[in-house]
Amino acid sequence: MGHSTTPGSFFERPGAIREGRNSRSGVILNRPKEAAGRTNYETRCLRLGLAAGIVWAAGVVFLAICARITGWGSPPIAVMASLYIGYGATWAGAIIGAIWGFIDGFIGGFLIAWVYNRLLPPE
Secondary structure, eight states: OOOOOTTTTTTTTOOOOOOOEOTOOOOOOOOOOTTTOOTTTTOOHHHHHHHHHHHHHHHHHHHHHHHHHTTTTTHHHHHHHTTTTSOOOOOHHHHHHHHHHHHHHHHHHHHHHHHHHSSSSOO
16 A cells, blocks of 8 residues: 555665666666775674764663653663763763763674674675
């Protein structure tokens, strides 16, 4: 009912060029040329690190604000405060936690991408 069943249309990144014929314009699409030595499966370490850092920092801030306003989430904050110096259920603690969370998430995301790239089979 109005949904496209084109293979891969939902999961492709926006602006991706697929091989085949564009049904709207009839233009034949070619695969983009690969960058020097990079495969389509290689994950960019800095980008994944930034994404993980932003998401983790937002989660840490959300938890601190929830604990500040409602009291929900105080036990996890106590545990995280033992790792993130200055983190707590206060507004200043949320900002400090966001900084620690971004650093922690960035390092984790970067390492995951780096290990993933090293485990790819050689070309």
